[in-house]
Amino acid sequence: MRKKGMVKVLGVLLASLLVVSAASMVFAAEEPLKRFGVKVSAMYVIPSDSFDSRLDGAGLSVDNSVAPKVELEYFFTKNISTELVLAFSKNDISSDVGINGSVWLLPPSLFAKYHPIPDWYVSPYVGFGINVVIPFDEKLYIGGKQFDFDVDTSVGWAAKVGFDIPIVKTACVNVYWNVDAMYYSAKTTMNIGGLGKFDLDINPWTVSSGVGLRF
Numbered sequence: 001m002r003k004k005g006m007v008k009v010l011g012v013l014l015a016s017l018l019v020v021s022a023a024s025m026v027f028a029a030e031e032p033l034k035r036f037g038v039k040v041s042a043m044y045v046i047p048s049d050s051f052d053s054r055l056d057g058a059g060l061s062v063d064n065s066v067a068p069k070v071e072l073e074y075f076f077t078k079n080i081s082t083e084l085v086l087a088f089s090k091n092d093i094s095s096d097v098g099i100n101g102s103v104w105l106l107p108p109s110l111f112a113k114y115h116p117i118p119d120w121y122v123s124p125y126v127g128f129g130i131n132v133v134i135p136f137d138e139k140l141y142i143g144g145k146q147f148d149f150d151v152d153t154s155v156g157w158a159a160k161v162g163f164d165i166p167i168v169k170t171a172c173v174n175v176y177w178n179v180d181a182m183y184y185s186a187k188t189t190m191n192i193g194g195l196g197k198f199d200l201d202i203n204p205w206t207v208s209s210g211v212g213l214r215f
Contacts, residue, residue, distance in 0.1 A: 031169075034214040037073035037081075039178055041210025042066065045089045048205060052198035059096030062103075062202055065089045069208055078118040083127065085109045085182075091202075093140065101140035103151055105202070107133040107184060109158045124163040131158040133186040133202065140192065148193025151200065156185035164212065174214040182206045 047062040067089035075081040086108055093101040111129035133154045140149035162180035169175075186202040 033075060033078060034174060035075045037071075037075070037083075037212055037214045039069075039071040039073070039210055039212035041069045041071070041178065041180065041208040043069040043087055043089075043206050043208035045091065046205045046207070047091060048203045050199075050201040050203070052200070055198060057097070058099055060099065061094055063092040063094055065091050069206075069210070071212075073113075079115050081113045081115065083111045083113055083129075085111065098143050099141070101138070101149060103135050103139075104137045105133055105135055105204075107131050107186070107204075109182075109184070111158065111160060113160075122163055122165055125161070127160040129158050129160075131156055131184050131186070133184065133188065135188070138190075147195070148191075150191040152188045152190070154186045154188035154202075156187060158182060158184045167211075172215060176212050176214065178208075178210055178212050180206075180208045182208075 043066070045065045045067055047064070049060075049062040051058075051060045067087050069085065069087040071083055071085050073081050073083040088104060088106045090102055090104050093099070093103065109129055109131035111127035113125050113127035115123055115125045117123060133156070135151035135153065138149045138151050140147050160180060160182040162178060164176045164178050167175045167177055182205070184202075184204050184206075186204065188200050188202065189197050190200045191197050
C-alpha cells in the first residue's frame with residue numbers, strides 16, 4: 001500500500017512539475033553559469049520494505065521517518081550536472097508479535113542529472129545514479145529480550161525527479177527553493193543472533209523540500 005501511495009505521490013509531483021513549468025514559460029536573462037550548488041532539505045523517508053518470507057507471520061515493517069539531507073552539486077553545463085546526496089535517518093522496526101527495534105541508515109548516493117529547461121523560472125530535472133546504504137547502531141528486541149542484530153551494507157541504483165524555483169538572484173549567488181522525490185534500491189540481509197540470516201529489502205522512497213545556493 002505504501003508503495004502504491006508513493007507512486008501516486010510521484011505521479012502528482014511529475015504532473016505538477018509539467019503544469020507549473022508550462023504555465024511559467026518566463027525565460028531568465030542570460031547569465032554566467034554558476035557551477036557549484038549546495039542544498040539543505042528536510043526529507044520524509046517512506047520504506048517500501050519487504051522481509052524474508054520465513055518471517056511473514058511476524059508482520060514486520062520498517063517505519064517512516066524524517067531526516068536531514070545535504071546535497072552538493074557541480075554543473076558541467078547548464079543542462080548537465082552531478083550531485084552527491086548525504087543524509088541519515090533512524091528507522092524503527094515494528095511487528096505484530098512483540099518484535100521491535102531500530103536501525104540507523106547512512107545512504108550516500110551519486111547522481112547524474114539532466115536539466116531540460118534550466119532558464120525557465122521553474123526548472124525541472126531528472127537524475128539517475130548509485131547508492132550505498134550503510135546501516136549502523138542496529139537494535140532488535142524479541143519479547144523484551146535484546147538479540148544480536150546486524151544489517152549488511154547494500155549497493156544499488158537510485159533515481160530522482162524534482163524542480164528548482166529561484167528566490168533571490170544576484171551576480172555572485174542564487175538562492176532557490178527545491179522540491180525533490182527519490183527512490184533507492186536497497187536490497188540487503190539482516191543477521192539475528194541465534195536465529196540466522198534473513199533477506200531484507202528496504203527500498204525507500206523519499207520526498208524532500210529545502211533551500212539551495214548556486215554560486
